[in-house]
Every structure is written in C-alpha cells, then in structure tokens.
Amino acid sequence: xxxxxxxxxxxxxxxVDLIADYLENIEQRPVYPDVEPGYLRSLIPEEAPEEPDTxxxxxxxxxxxxxxxxxxxxxxxxxxxxxxxxxxPAMLADMLSGAIGCIGFSWAASPACTELETVMMDWLGKMLxxxxxxxxxxHGQGGGVIQGTASEAxxxxxxxxxxxxxxxxxxxxxQRPETGITSKLVAYSSDQAxxxxxxxxxxxxxxxxxxxxxxxxxxxxxxxTLRRMIxxxxxxxxxxxxxxxxxxxTPSCAFDHxxxxxxxxxxxxxxxxxxxxxxxxxxxxxxxxxxxxxxxxADSFNFNPHKWLLxxxxxxxxxxxxxxxxxxxxxxxxxxxxxxxRKHVELAKEFESLVRADQRFEISADVVLGLVCFRxxxxxxxxxxxxxxxxxxxxxxxxxxxxxxxxxxxxxxxxRTTESRHIREAWRLITQLAExxxxxxxx
Amino acid sequence: xxxxxxxxxxxxxxxVDLIADYLENIEQRPVYPDVEPGYLRSLIPEEAPEEPDTxxxxxxxxxxxxxxxxxxxxxxxxxxxxxxxxxxPAMLADMLSGAIGCIGFSWAASPACTELETVMMDWLGKMLxxxxxxxxxxHGQGGGVIQGTASEAxxxxxxxxxxxxxxxxxxxxxQRPETGITSKLVAYSSDQAxxxxxxxxxxxxxxxxxxxxxxxxxxxxxxxTLRRMIxxxxxxxxxxxxxxxxxxxTPSCAFDHxxxxxxxxxxxxxxxxxxxxxxxxxxxxxxxxxxxxxxxxADSFNFNPHKWLLxxxxxxxxxxxxxxxxxxxxxxxxxxxxxxxRKHVELAKEFESLVRADQRFEISADVVLGLVCFRxxxxxxxxxxxxxxxxxxxxxxxxxxxxxxxxxxxxxxxxRTTESRHIREAWRLITQLAExxxxxxxx
Numbered sequence: 025x026x027x028x029x030x031x032x033x034x035x036x037x038x039x040v041d042l043i044a045d046y047l048e049n050i051e052q053r054p055v056y057p058d059v060e061p062g063y064l065r066s067l068i069p070e071e072a073p074e075e076p077d078t079x080x081x082x083x084x085x086x087x088x089x090x091x092x093x094x095x096x097x098x099x100x101x102x103x104x105x106x107x108x109x110x111x112x113p114a115m116l117a118d119m120l121s122g123a124i125g126c127i128g129f130s131w132a133a134s135p136a137c138t139e140l141e142t143v144m145m146d147w148l149g150k151m152l153x154x155x156x157x158x159x160x161x162x163h164g165q166g167g168g169v170i171q172g173t174a175s176e177a178x179x180x181x182x183x184x185x186x187x188x189x190x191x192x193x194x195x196x197x198x199q200r201p202e203t204g205i206t207s208k209l210v211a212y213s214s215d216q217a218x219x220x221x222x223x224x225x226x227x228x229x230x231x232x233x234x235x236x237x238x239x240x241x242x243x244x245x246x247x248x249t250l251r252r253m254i255x256x257x258x259x260x261x262x263x264x265x266x267x268x269x270x271x272x273x274t275p276s277c278a279f280d281h282x283x284x285x286x287x288x289x290x291x292x293x294x295x296x297x298x299x300x301x302x303x304x305x306x307x308x309x310x311x312x313x314x315x316x317x318x319x320x321x322a323d324s325f326n327f328n329p330h331k332w333l334l335x336x337x338x339x340x341x342x343x344x345x346x347x348x349x350x351x352x353x354x355x356x357x358x359x360x361x362x363x364x365x366r367k368h369v370e371l372a373k374e375f376e377s378l379v380r381a382d383q384r385f386e387i388s389a390d391v392v393l394g395l396v397c398f399r400x401x402x403x404x405x406x407x408x409x410x411x412x413x414x415x416x417x418x419x420x421x422x423x424x425x426x427x428x429x430x431x432x433x434x435x436x437x438x439x440r441t442t443e444s445r446h447i448r449e450a451w452r453l454i455t456q457l458a459e460x461x462x463x464x465x466x467x
Numbered sequence: 468x469x470x471x472x473x474x475x476x477x478x479x480x481x482x483v484d485l486i487a488d489y490l491e492n493i494e495q496r497p498v499y500p501d502v503e504p505g506y507l508r509s510l511i512p513e514e515a516p517e518e519p520d521t522x523x524x525x526x527x528x529x530x531x532x533x534x535x536x537x538x539x540x541x542x543x544x545x546x547x548x549x550x551x552x553x554x555x556p557a558m559l560a561d562m563l564s565g566a567i568g569c570i571g572f573s574w575a576a577s578p579a580c581t582e583l584e585t586v587m588m589d590w591l592g593k594m595l596x597x598x599x600x601x602x603x604x605x606h607g608q609g610g611g612v613i614q615g616t617a618s619e620a621x622x623x624x625x626x627x628x629x630x631x632x633x634x635x636x637x638x639x640x641x642q643r644p645e646t647g648i649t650s651k652l653v654a655y656s657s658d659q660a661x662x663x664x665x666x667x668x669x670x671x672x673x674x675x676x677x678x679x680x681x682x683x684x685x686x687x688x689x690x691x692t693l694r695r696m697i698x699x700x701x702x703x704x705x706x707x708x709x710x711x712x713x714x715x716x717t718p719s720c721a722f723d724h725x726x727x728x729x730x731x732x733x734x735x736x737x738x739x740x741x742x743x744x745x746x747x748x749x750x751x752x753x754x755x756x757x758x759x760x761x762x763x764x765a766d767s768f769n770f771n772p773h774k775w776l777l778x779x780x781x782x783x784x785x786x787x788x789x790x791x792x793x794x795x796x797x798x799x800x801x802x803x804x805x806x807x808x809r810k811h812v813e814l815a816k817e818f819e820s821l822v823r824a825d826q827r828f829e830i831s832a833d834v835v836l837g838l839v840c841f842r843x844x845x846x847x848x849x850x851x852x853x854x855x856x857x858x859x860x861x862x863x864x865x866x867x868x869x870x871x872x873x874x875x876x877x878x879x880x881x882x883r884t885t886e887s888r889h890i891r892e893a894w895r896l897i898t899q900l901a902e903x904x905x906x907x908x909x910x
Contacts, residue, residue: 029487032555036486039559040479043566044472057578064582065605072590076800082556082793086563090790093579097569105576110568112475113525116482120529122561123486125553126540133548135500136536139507147515162508172615183670203650206672227626229649229672347533350525357519 035079042083043115047098050441054418055101059093095421100442103450104423106274106302106328107368107394107438109352117351121344128344141346142167147353151308151361155320169335170345174301175220177326182211182224182266184324185295189265192293206230210257211266214245214280216273218299231262239428242390243278245269251288266295269322271315272303275425275434276389276397279303279315286321300327306369306393309362315392368394368437371447375435378451384458388427394437397427400458404431406465413457420450478522485526486558490541493884497861498544502536538864543885546893547866549717549745549771550811550837550881552795560794564787571787584613584789590796594751594804598763612778613788617744618663620769625654625667625709627767628738632708635736649673653700654709657688657723659716661742674705682871685833686721688712694731709738712765714758715746718868718877719832719840722746722758729764743770749812749836752805758835811837811880814890818878821894827901831870837880840870843901847874849908856900863893 067089096102098110128137142160145168149159160167171177186209193205206229213221215234225232235250237243254264267289269280282298289296298319304327306312319325356364372394379385379398388397399407408431411424425432435450510532539545541553571580585603588611592602603610614620633648649672656664658677668675678693680686697707710732712723725741732739741762747770749755762768799807815837822828822841831840842850851874854867868875878893 028555029491032558033483033487035555035559036483036562037480039562040476040483043479043562044476046566048472059578061574061578062582062605064579065586068586070589071593072796073800074802076803077797079798082797090567090579090583093577093582094567095569095575095577097567097577105570108568108570110565112471112478115475115562115565116478118565119479119482119486119558119562122553122558123489124533124537124540125551126538127548127551131504132538134536134538134540135502135504136507136533139505139536140533143508143511146513150514162505186672201650203646203672207644207646207650227670229629229646353515354520354525355522357516359517360519 038083042086050096050099051101053091053096053099055096055099056415056418056421057093057095058418064089064093098439098441099421100439100446101420101450102438103435104421104438106436111352111356111440113351113355114348117347121347124344126344134344137344137346140344140350141170144346144349144353145169148349151358152304152316153307153313154325158319158325167335170349171326173220174218174299174326174328175223177324178218178221178268178297178299179224179227181268181295181297181324181326182228182230185211185266185297186228186230188295189263193263205263208261208263209265210262211268212250212253212264213268214243214270214273214278216243216275216278217268217270218274218301221268221299230266233257237278243273243276243427245280245285247281247284247288250285254288254292254294264292264294266297268297268299271298271300272393274302275432276427277303277392277395278389279392282318282321284318286318290321295323296321298322298325300325302328302395303393304328305361306365308358309365312365312393364440365394368442371437371442371444372396372435374444375437375447375451378448382455384462388430388432396435397425397432398435399430399432400462406461407431407433409465410454410458410461413461414454417453417457419453481526485529493539493542494544496534496539496542498539498542499858499861499864500536500538501861507532507536541882541884542864543882543889544863544893545881546878547864547881549879554795554799554883556794556798557791560790564790567787569787577787580787580789583787583793585610587789587792587796588612591792594801595747595759596750596756597768601762601768610778613792614769616663617661617742617769617771618666620767621661621664621711621740621742622667622670624711624738624740624767624769625671625673628654628709628740629671629673631738632706636706648706651704651706652708653705654711655693655696655707656711657686657713657716657721659686659718659721660711660713661717661744664711664742673709676700680721686716686719686870688723688728690724690727690731693728697731697735697737707735707737709740711740711742714741714743715836717745718875719870720746720835720838721832722835725761725764727761729761733764738766739764741765741768743768745771745838746836747771748804749808751801752808755808755836807883808837811885814880814885814887815839815878817887818880818890818894821891825898827905831873831875839878840868840875841878842873842875843905849904850874850876852908853897853901853904856904857897860896860900862896 097108126134126137128134131138146159146161149168158166189209190202190205193200210231210233211225212233212235215236222232233253235245235253237245257264269282269285271279286296303315307316372391375396376387376391379387384400385398386401388399400410411422411433414420414422422433422435425434540551569577569580571577574581589602589604592611601609629652632652633645636643636648653674653676654668655676655678658679665675676696678688678696680688700707712725712728714722729739746758750759815834818839819830819834822830827843828841829844831842843853854865854876857863857865865876865878868877
C-alpha cells in the first residue's frame with residue numbers, strides 16, 4: 025500500500041542520516057564497549073510488545089540499548105582481528121538487495137541473482153589473475169560462488185574432496201564398503217590454520233592432522249614436513265585426501281609454500297584447498313600477486329569477503345549478494361581498490377617502523393600486508409598486562425596471538441578511514457602505557 | 468572522511484526513494500522474468516573497470532541489467548515457493564546492521580550483537596509458548612540462535628545428534644572405535660521432508676532413510692511406521708539416532724504426528740528435531756499453536772525466518788541479524804504479526820473456496836495455513852500444460868509439487884501486499900487458461 029511506503033520514505037531517509045552521523049563521528053566513541061556480559065537483557069522488556077511500539081521509541085533505543093554494547097569495527101582506532109567491509113557503495117547495494125528480497129536457490133527463483141554472481145566471481149577471478157580453470161566464462165567448467173563465511177568455504181572444499189576420494193577408491197575397488205573408506209581418510213592443515221579448518225574435519229567426520237611450523241620458517245608449512253607425514257600415514261594404512269594451505273594466517277599472516285606443496289598434493293592425488301581469507305584481496309595488486317604463485321596446483325581457493333570455489337554450498341537459500349560486489353567494483357574501479365589496499369599496507373609499514381625504532385619492542389613476524397605482530401622484549405606477563413591496559417583504555421582496540429609460545433600483540437589496520445595520524449596516536453598511547461607497565465612490574 | 472559521508476547522505480536518500488518506487492509499483496512488473504539463461508553476461512563488461520564508473524551509470528543499470536532478470540518475490544501476484552520477509556522495519560534495521568558492520572563471532576567482538584540475539588530468541592520462544600527448556604533466560608540451559616537458513620539448522624541438529632549418539636555409545640563401550648559407530652548410525656525423515664534434510668545426512672556422512680507417507684494419512688509420518696523401521700534397523704545391527712519431523716512440509720504443508728512420534732524417539736534415545744520452516748511463524752496465533760503440541764518431546768526445533776536451536780552454527784562470523792527481529796517485533800507488536808498471518812491464511816481459504824466451487828478442479832491436500840494445493844481433475848499432462856501457460860503469462864507465478872504421483876499446483880500466499888482482489892484476479896486468470904487448455908487437449 026501507499027501509506028507504509030510514504031512512512032518508509034521518511035524513516036529510510038532519517039536512517040541514512042543516522043548512519044552518516046554515526047560513521048562521521050565514530051572516532052569519538054570508545055572503540056571497545058564498557059559493559060559486562062548480560063548487560064542488555066535488563067534494558068529491554070522480557071517479552072515482545074502486544075501492541076506496536078512507536079518508531080521514535082525504537083530509534084531512541086539504538087543509543088540507549090545497542091550502542092553501549094557495540095565494538096566499533098569501523099572506527100579508525102580499531103586494530104583487532106582483521107578488517108571487514110562497509111563501504112558506502114556496499115551499503116547502497118545492500119539496501120537494494122533487501123528490497124528485491126529474493127531467495128536465489130535456483131536460476132528460476134531469480135535469474136539476475138544467479139547470473140550476476142557468476143559474472144562478478146569471474147570479474148574477481150580476473151582481478152586476481154587466476155588460472156583459466158577457475159573462470160566460468162560461457163563454456164568454462166570453473167567459476168566461483170559467494171559463501172556466507174570462510175568457514176563454510178573450507179567445509180565445502182573438504183566435503184568435495186571427501187566425495188572425490190571415496191569415488192576414486194570405489195572406482196578401483198568397487199567392493200570396498202564406503203564407511204570403511206571414510207574411516208581411513210586423513211586431512212592436513214598447518215598448526216597456524218584457522219580453527220574453522222579443524223571444525224570442518226569434525227563436521228565431515230574425518231581425521232584432521234596439524235602440520236607443525238617453525239618460527240625459523242616464518243610459520244609456513246614446509247614441503248618436506250608434509251611429505252613425511254603423508255608417507256607415515258600411508259604406511260599406517262590411512263588415506264591422505266585433503267590439504268588446506270593458508271595464505272596469510274590469522275595469527276601472523278604467514279604464507280604456506282604452495283609452489284612446493286602443490287606438486288606433492290598433485291602427485292599424491294590430494295585435494296589442495298587454499299584458504300586466503302584475509303590476504304586474498306591483496307592479490308589484485310601486481311606487487312602482491314606473486315604470493316599466490318602456485319595457485320595452478322590448487323583444486324579450490326577461497327578468500328574474504330568474497331570466496332572462490334566450485335558452485336556448491338551448505339545453505340539452499342541465498343540473498344542477492346553479488347549486488348554488493350557489483351556496486352563496489354564499479355564505484356571504486358580496480359585502481360581504487362588497489363589504492364585502498366596499498367594504503368592499508370603502507371600504514372602497517374609505518375607502524376612497523378615506529379616499533380622498530382623503539383629498542384624496547386620487537387617485531388614478531390614479517391610484515392607483508394596490513395598486519396603487524398609485535399611485543400615488548402620480555403616476559404609474556406608484561407605483554408599481557410600491556411594489552412589489558414590498552415584495551416581497558418578503550419581508545420584503541422587490539423587482540424593478541426600466540427607465536428612459538430610467546431604472547432604477541434596483533435596490530436591490524438582495519439578501518440576505511442584510518443590515516444597516518446591515527447597510527448601515530450595509537451603508537452603514542454601504546455608506548456605511554458608500556459612505560460607505565462614497565463615501571464610497575466619487577467624486572 | 469566528511470565527503471564520502473555527504474555523498475552517502477544524498478545517494479542513500481535517492482536509494483530509499485528508488486526502493487519505495489519499486490515496491491509501490493511492483494504490481495505493474497511481470498512477476499516472472501522473460502529471459503534466457505545467460506542473458507546477463509552480455510549486458511555488462513567482461514571485467515571490472517580500471518577507473519570508477521559514475522554512480523549514475525550504476526543506477527541506470529539497475530533497470531537495464533538487473534530488473535529484467537528478477538523474479539519479484541514481493542509482488543502480490545507471486546504465489547510460488549513460500550513467502551520471504553521484507554517489511555519496512557526489517558529494511559531499516561538491515562541498513563543499521565550494515566552500518567555497524569560487526570562480525571559477532573564472540574561476545575567481545577560485539578556484545579550487543581550476541582546479547583540482542585539471545586534475548587530476541589527468547590522473545591520469539593515466548594511468542595510460540597515453547598517449553599521452558601528452550602528459553603535461555605538468565606539461568607537457563609536452552610536458548611536459540613539465528614541460523615542463515617533452515618538447511619543449516621537441520622544440519623547443525625544432525626551433527627549434535629551424531630555427537631550425542633557417539634558419546635552415549637562410547638560411555639557404555641569405551642573400546643569401540645568411533646568410526647565403527649558412525650558407520651552404523653541411521654537417521655530418519657519423512658519422504659515429504661525438504662531435500663536439505665537428505666543433504667545434511669550426506670554432509671555428516673551418515674545413513675539417511677525416508678519414511679513413506681500416504682495420502683490417506685494426509686502425508687504425515689505415522690508412529691507405527693517409524694516404530695517398525697527402527698525395530699528392523701536395530702535387528703540389522705544399525706543404530707537409529709536422529710529423526711527429523713516436519714511441521715508444514717514444502718509440497719503440501721503436511722504435519723507429522725509429533726505427539727505420537729516424540730515418545731517413540733524419547734524411548735529409543737533418538738534425537739527428535741522439528742523442522743517447521745514455513746509453519747513455525749503461525750504458532751504465535753493461539754488457534755494454530757495446537758499444531759506444535761508435542762514440542763516437549765523434541766531436542767531441537769527450527770523455523771524460518773528465525774531458526775530455533777542450541778547455540779552453535781557452521782559459520783564463525785555473523786552479522787548483527789537480531790536487529791531485524793527487534794525492529795519488526797516492536798513495530799508490528801505481537802498483535803500486528805498475528806493479524807498478518809491470519810490475513811494470509813484467510814486469503815488462502817478464500818482461494819480454496821473458489822477452487823472448491825468449480826467442479827473441474829480438486830483440492831489435493833488440507834488447507835491449514837497459507838498454502839493451497841490444487842489441480843484440474845484429469846491427467847498430469849493437462850495440469851503441466853496449465854502451469855506452463857500460467858507462468859508463461861507472467862502475470863502470476865506458481866510452482867508445482869508431486870503428491871502421490873500426481874502433478875499438483877501450489878498456490879502459496881506470499882506477499883505482504885496481497886489482497887482479496889489479487890486472489891480473485893489470479894483465479895480468473897487460472898480458470899480462463901484452464902478453459903483454453905481443456906479445449907485444446909484431447910479428452
């Protein structure tokens with residue numbers, strides 16, 4: 025009807041202003057919320073209202089109920105985890121996607137939804153200069169699909185690998201019971217891999233082994249180690265079938281040597297999946313593309329926010345997600361996206377120089393992209409205290425990682441609006457708190 | 468920065484108008500698109516642009532590229548599949564969710580995101596009058612989680628059941644190898660269950676059996692049939708561990724007898740999951756709540772658009788999805804939501820009366836909620852031809868189902884804006900095309 029549309033025109037425009045105000049002034053909010061678990065329940069009724077609330081009341085509650093509990097991922101003072109997307113073109117596209125509101129579980133359920141996704145994945149594949157096998161084109165066997173999360177992409181690749189392995193073994197030994205095959209399968213990933221890889225193994229009901237890495241090898245899986253584990257497992261009667269390589273690990277942004285690992289997997293008929301959740305986007309810049317060399321040995325490949333894979337997924341339903349990519353690719357252009365990534369890497373390098381110039385600190389892993397792993401020289405305790413002090417201050421937000429038993433601080437350049445001045449301010453704050461901590465703690 | 472925010476204020480408001488215009492005039496568009504597979508690729512470049520496109524060009528392409536390929540799920544002439552949500556409050560909430568743009572994979576990653584979801588799931592559970600076990604509260608063991616799709620909810624329940632079964636057996640027989648257990652597990656669902664249930668079994672690597680249903684039992688699983696299958700499988704050395712009951716099947720909106728099936732599952736220590744993807748929402752109306760009787764025997768329960776389950780999921784990351792529920796519950800109120808569901812059921816009953824008043828047609832399954840299964844008395848061929856004629860007309864859109872070997876037309880009331888006049892117009896069109904088809908085909 026006309027009336028709710030008129031109301032939406034008014035409220036939608038107010039919401040656009042609310043969002044613009046929020047993002048324009050996000051720096052002034054404490055980046056990390058000061059609430060205790062369970063804070064929200066007491067602020068709202070125990071049940072849904074019988075009669076409608078007014079929209080004014082709902083909007084008032086955004087500041088009263090929601091904002092005090094928000095970790096502001098798009099604040100230029102947010103250096104935790106990894107970046108996540110919210111550009112203006114993406115938000116505009118998302119509004120349109122919500123209005124069309126189709127569930128694209130088949131071509132007929134909304135042809136544009138299926139087709140734009142196929143073509144956008146091709147655009148993306150070409151931006152990354154992926155081998156022709158990965159492109160759908162008009163006749164290709166390849167092509168990508170947008171998964172909800174990297175976790176799902178890793179799982180889907182594992183399931184595809186499991187199915188291929190079972191088929192291959194049954195082809196040569198048709199009498200063998202299928203459950204007997206599954207119980208012998210073994211999958212591998214780095215001990216630096218994301219926890220979702222291990223979880224994928226649990227879901228699929230297959231054995232999953234972690235390959236040890238060393239600081240001296242920059243936390244990358246070595247070919248020799250993989251080869252030895254495969255031989256040992258085969259000797260023990262197991263069937264190696266899946267290896268998940270990581271390009272840009274979560275703790276330290278380490279890169280497994282896929283040019284070395286790929287041929288081993290190919291020779292052993294092991295499905296090689298590449299999880300490049302964070303680093304993948306950077307491969308659109310020619311200077312970072314060499315990090316993806318060896319992709320030609322891979323069976324599947326995923327990265328965030330857009331995952332690259334065969335056309336299959338866990339959920340049946342799906343939103344019109346490719347609209348976001350279409351808007352973003354077009355309104356930034358390839359150059360704009362490259363510039364954006366390069367700026368983040370430069371800011372990380374700037375932070376790295378600040379750390380290196382201070383003798384009290386050390387860099388814990390190579391800075392390749394937008395992540396700097398660093399620590400105070402000294403005990404884990406002093407670094408834990410420093411991080412707690414930083415986060416309690418609520419001006420900047422960082423999370424830690426463990427590298428070779430050491431407690432390390434991760435400084436990830438995340439927000440679209442982060443500038444050099446934010447980096448320098450963050451460093452001033454960190455050194456000031458470090459001084460306090462060092463004075464308080466016994467040497 | 469300030470400039471992109473100013474641009475967003477302008478473009479965001481334009482997008483609000485574009486969306487309102489689209490939804491206000493959606494009736495005038497052909498509900499089902501007239502395009503061939505592959506139509507979109509030739510309409511846009513083969514690669515992403517190097518330099519940014521203008522926003523004007525992007526907006527122009529919405530009508531040129533996207534809309535010709537859209538199946539309009541929110542047109543009042545859309546009667547295919549099942550309804551999907553897009554209310555104005557939900558769209559407003561989604562805009563805010565996009566702006567906050569947090570990834571809620573842990574409490575600290577955004578406390579408000581985790582906490583609002585827990586409380587909204589409690590609101591929902593109370594609206595459905597679920598047993599206390601399903602409510603989180605402040606001390607409860609229960610609670611729900613928003614899954615991406617019903618497919619994921621069914622899979623997660625199956626994985627939880629698998630894990631419980633393996634634990635129970637290991638507790639009594641610690642020497643038994645785990646893979647030996649998995650290979651003996653057997654899960655059940657109705658032959659009317661959604662294909663995602665069968666897929667869940669494939670993903671989890673367990674045997675899945677379909678329980679036959681009969682037209683004379685209204686396509687509901689009978690206790691006696693389940694009991695017999697369990698006994699046969701146990702005698703054959705298998706381990707029954709999971710039964711997925713459906714309340715409101717996709718083909719005909721049939722309801723399995725959970726008051727009869729639940730005690731059987733409980734006695735046999737079989738996990739009973741209830742998939743009420745479509746029907747679940749109706750249980751907020753007291754007159755439909757009896758359909759959920761027997762929920763007290765269930766281990767888990769899911770429905771769309773909000774799925775009800777233990778706190779676990781496949782993906783690690785998640786959007787701030789509960790904001791949508793919060794806005795919708797508050798701006799409609801419980802009464803508004805009940806009224807909305809009742810109106811859809813009434814419209815379906817109106818359509819049912821029209822069908823029953825015409826001797827050439829028959830109703831193929833009980834009309835309980837918003838779905839009417841009907842057909843021309845006569846061959847499958849004549850009904851297939853009728854459906855093809857209907858969809859080729861592009862004025863209304865329906866999809867078929869198979870019931871007891873018969874080709875049946877499904878008329879699902881879907882859009883928020885569907886009124887009695889749309890129902891009557893749809894029926895006029897259907898009878899007119901039926902007349903044409905019957906004249907053309909030999910008797």
